[in-house]
Amino acid sequence: GNSVTQMEGPxxxxxxxxxxxxxxxxxxxxxxxxxxxxxxxxxxxLLLKATKADDKGSNKGFEATYRxxxxxxxxxxxSVQVSDSAVYFCxxxxxxxxxxxxxxxxxxxxxxx
Amino acid sequence: EAQVTQNxxxxxxxxxxxxxxxxxxxxxxxxxxxxxxxxGLGLRQIYYSMNVEVTDKGDVPEGYKVSRKEKRNFPLIxxxxxxxxxxxxxxxxxxxxxxxxxxxxxxxxxxxxx
Numbered sequence: 427g428n429s430v431t432q433m434e435g436p437x438x439x440x441x442x443x444x445x446x447x448x449x450x451x452x453x454x455x456x457x458x459x460x461x462x463x464x465x466x467x468x469x470x471x472l473l474l475k476a477t478k479a480d481d482k483g484s485n486k487g488f489e490a491t492y493r494x495x496x497x498x499x500x501x502x503x504x505s506v507q508v509s510d511s512a513v514y515f516c517x518x519x520x521x522x523x524x525x526x527x528x529x530x531x532x533x534x535x536x537x538x539x
Numbered sequence: 540e541a542q543v544t545q546n547x548x549x550x551x552x553x554x555x556x557x558x559x560x561x562x563x564x565x566x567x568x569x570x571x572x573x574x575x576x577x578x579g580l581g582l583r584q585i586y587y588s589m590n591v592e593v594t595d596k597g598d599v600p601e602g603y604k605v606s607r608k609e610k611r612n613f614p615l616i617x618x619x620x621x622x623x624x625x626x627x628x629x630x631x632x633x634x635x636x637x638x639x640x641x642x643x644x645x646x647x648x649x650x651x652x653x
Binding site for chain 1: 584642647
């Protein structure tokens, strides 16, 4: 079945460090890919998305490129801030007769001042 | 402000006492869904609705009911809650049922069944 695999956390970085959170997926068709962020005590928020191969999603300094050849959608940010501390979820949506969104397990990020 | 509103935020109840968690969205979204979030298991879909009066089971529907009588509301009903339904619940909505539409999530309901 379809699945999303994220790197295990927690990831701990110092402020202004470069961030990469790996995400790979398995899907039978041509899914859309998403990154969501969950701050403490809140619901998930859509961070960015890409709907076809080679698309780059970007928002708030975060970027991810839809790589069909490696079935990956890694999240990157050039310089993290303490306020980026949160849990990040990679997700895919695919329509295989029933519209379904599958979430990865989430990766917790801690950014130290 | 465009949002998904869930109530209550926190609820402690006893086994077998029926409860309803409400969910309302003000964005005229067609698609709504309920998820539960558990440590180590991530987010799992309980039920979803593609439009008014159209609902279907997700991955973990046992012990839950839903209804969609109006476009904006999608309540989650636990007829006889059990301790294994202790979890963090999220309601989410999307403009349409379709690949490129992301979700807007509510703030969550933390349910404890004792």
